[in-house]
Amino acid sequence: AQKITQTQPGMFVQEKEAVTLDCTYDTSDPSYGLFWYKQPSSGEMIFLIYQGSYDQQNATEGRYSLNFQKARKSANLVISASQLGDSAMYFCAMRGPFSGGYNKLIFGAGTRLAVHP
Amino acid sequence: GAGVSQSPRYKVAKRGQDVALRCDPISGHVSLFWYQQALGQGPEFLTYFQNEAQLDKSGLPSDRFFAERPEGSVSTLKIQRTQQEDSAVYLCASSDAIGRDRGTDTQYFGPGTRLTVL
Numbered sequence: 001a002q003k004i005t006q007t008q009p010g011m012f013v014q015e016k017e018a019v020t021l022d023c024t025y026d027t028s029d030p031s032y033g034l035f036w037y038k039q040p041s042s043g044e045m046i047f048l049i050y051q052g053s054y055d056q057q058n059a060t061e062g063r064y065s066l067n068f069q070k071a072r073k074s075a076n077l078v079i080s081a082s083q084l085g086d087s088a089m090y091f092c093a094m095r096g097p098f099s100g101g102y103n104k105l106i107f108g109a110g111t112r113l114a115v116h117p
Numbered sequence: 118g119a120g121v122s123q124s125p126r127y128k129v130a131k132r133g134q135d136v137a138l139r140c141d142p143i144s145g146h147v148s149l150f151w152y153q154q155a156l157g158q159g160p161e162f163l164t165y166f167q168n169e170a171q172l173d174k175s176g177l178p179s180d181r182f183f184a185e186r187p188e189g190s191v192s193t194l195k196i197q198r199t200q201q202e203d204s205a206v207y208l209c210a211s212s213d214a215i216g217r218d219r220g221t222d223t224q225y226f227g228p229g230t231r232l233t234v235l
Contacts, residue, residue, distance in 0.1 A: 043231070045208060047224075047225060093159075104162040104165060105162070106162075107159030107160050110158075110159050
């Protein structure tokens with residue numbers, strides 16, 4: 001069965017510094033996708049970054065980068081130059097197996113990030 | 118363009134009442150998902166629509182939960198005879214992908230409906 005594990009219930013970082021949020025996954029499917037979402041207090045899940053299992057390079061989107069280590073089955077999110085607005089819950093998710101014509105997402109429990117001035 | 122919208126944003130129901138939660142996906146998106154997010158947890162899959170067809174309802178917790186998307190756009194999640202354990206945030210997501218085993222098929226989420234059952 002597929003599983004996402006986020007071992008850090010909470011993290012804090014000083015403004016302008018970098019922070020790494022951990023994510024490990026378990027799957028026997030050779031083809032999968034990994035996503036990170038941000039959920040501020042307003043509740044909306046905001047897509048941040050995507051990494052495919054066959055992608056040769058680590059994904060980057062602005063201040064977000066994904067440290068993808070396939071052999072270790074980890075997909076850590078790195079946020080550079082943290083801003084106060086980065087304070088939120090962060091969820092790692094994996095695209096489930098392609099079955100029946102769709103892919104549902106399997107989420108971890110999330111990490112709450114607090115950015116301090 | 119407009120994102121995924123959901124209404125109401127907040128719903129308080131007395132135990133035993135029926136509720137209906139609405140989702141307006143991004144225009145043209147084929148796929149629509151419903152997820153349930155309990156307090157302090159990550160979202161969990163409830164059901165999936167491809168256009169008007171409900172291809173998977175394996176995540177619906179009981180037969181009190183019912184979802185529809187009759188014209189392949191707006192979707193409604195209905196909960197009959199609500200119970201306290203139904204209290205959660207219900208998230209809707211849409212995607213322009215039918216599903217694939219490679220490539221990006223990003224799901225875009227709405228703000229959710231927070232349901233509280235008293």
